[in-house]
Amino acid sequence: MVDRRVTLTFDNGPTPDVTERVLDILAGQRILTTFFVIGSKLGEPAAVSLMQQAHAAGHWIGNHTFSHTVALGDRPDRDYALSEIEGAQARIGRFAHPEKLFRPYGNSGRLGPHLLSRAALDHLVANDYRTIIWNNLPGDWKDPDGWVESCMAQVSAQDWSVVVLHDIEGGCLTRLPELLRRLEDLGVTFEQDFPDAVTLTRKGQIVSLPESYVAD
Numbered sequence: 001m002v003d004r005r006v007t008l009t010f011d012n013g014p015t016p017d018v019t020e021r022v023l024d025i026l027a028g029q030r031i032l033t034t035f036f037v038i039g040s041k042l043g044e045p046a047a048v049s050l051m052q053q054a055h056a057a058g059h060w061i062g063n064h065t066f067s068h069t070v071a072l073g074d075r076p077d078r079d080y081a082l083s084e085i086e087g088a089q090a091r092i093g094r095f096a097h098p099e100k101l102f103r104p105y106g107n108s109g110r111l112g113p114h115l116l117s118r119a120a121l122d123h124l125v126a127n128d129y130r131t132i133i134w135n136n137l138p139g140d141w142k143d144p145d146g147w148v149e150s151c152m153a154q155v156s157a158q159d160w161s162v163v164v165l166h167d168i169e170g171g172c173l174t175r176l177p178e179l180l181r182r183l184e185d186l187g188v189t190f191e192q193d194f195p196d197a198v199t200l201t202r203k204g205q206i207v208s209l210p211e212s213y214v215a216d
């Protein structure tokens, strides 16, 4: 038995026919998580309904940009940052977590200076967003055979894993029950909150932000 904490997050949804099944699996194990949703997907009533269901079940709803197409650091103008952040936040509306959780688009999950522009960072701080990254990226969307093993290895290697999974077609759904079984066999503690190590900004302050995550 190891002493490991695990926070699960589901990015890039909501996705009809996928997100509801992810919610069922999580409910069966009484695990609470965060869904980082894409604003443009919330133009569909079915996606909005899934966000409502997740929220009603006790999951947190976070903002994962409006378009999820060009990373904020790759288009540094202020208007782009505002439309990506506030466009999505407006569609999330009253379902937003009170701490205004925001996760930048990583472009295949990469961490680096493309994550944030200076304008985006200034906006996130000035508007009290809690900006959350990740430290466990199993690659469910690109490695259907290996991602569970990769996730488990990353869980074993650190005290508190913040895991990025995807509630999209071809994402984590098929093997999510297996992952949860293995995590429970390992005796991990499931958390819903996030450690400071993956919190870039919170309550108008920088928490832990390598300068290498901001483009200049």
Ligand SMILES: [Zn+2]
Pocket: 011, 012, 064, 068, 105, 106
């Ligand atoms: Zn994403």
